[in-house]
């Protein structure tokens with residue numbers, strides 16, 4: 001089980017003069033894809049970075065499975081409990097596909113041999129063929145790079161995946177494939193998945209949709225058309 005709960009969370013940037021995240025209370029449950037939609041500048045990425053433990057709320061608390069983030073070792077939390085997927089993939093350009101996926105496991109002390117075996121399995125699960133494992137990311141298509149990034153996010157063992165515009169750089173077909181992988185991870189393997197998106201198709205294919213406006217997060221009761 002992996003459930004993230006935000007309780008009255010607000011955030012003001014150090015040099016900022018307003019709450020970019022304003023009194024957000026919500027629950028992101030395991031086994032679900034939750035979409036967060038909203039206009040540019042409404043605070044979506046900031047909200048994800050708080051859930052990822054990259055920044056601490058100026059007010060309020062965040063809990064993972066009942067444990068408050070500020071009581072945890074945040075380095076360990078970021079290494080093992082949550083993983084992020086970005087619009088621009090953020091793969092390491094000088095590591096091969098296989099090495100990219102091995103990286104979080106080696107960071108967590110898993111042996112090279114075990115990491116490689118697990119990485120091959122994860123890459124196969126997102127549809128990256130064996131002959132592409134030795135390539136550098138720049139020699140893959142955007143859709144393939146994003147699938148490698150998803151495999152790498154799973155490699156850390158994190159049960160919470162936070163994705164910021166994961167299909168933003170992809171065409172429709174590749175975007176759909178990425179959504180389908182995220183849905184399967186949630187529905188078949190009980191991951192907790194939060195996806196920030198401008199893409200209405202992702203929102204429609206999510207289990208829950210939240211909309212953010214000026215830092216305020218509201219659950220949408222009806223799915224957007």
Ligand SMILES: Nc1ncnc2c1ncn2[C@@H]1O[C@H](COP(=O)(O)OP(=O)(O)OP(=O)(O)O)[C@@H](O)[C@H]1O
Pocket residue numbers: 013014015016020038039040041042043044045046047
């Ligand atoms: N490091 C920073 N310092 C000060 N203000 C910031 C910083 N990063 C973001 N902001 C401001 O916080 C607000 C929310 O930004 P955020 O990146 O969370 O929006 P967003 O909803 O993700 O937008 P987009 O859809 O364009 O990615 C914006 O007004 C932005 O200018």
Ligand SMILES: [Mg+2]
Pocket residue numbers: 044045046164
């Ligand atoms: Mg953003």
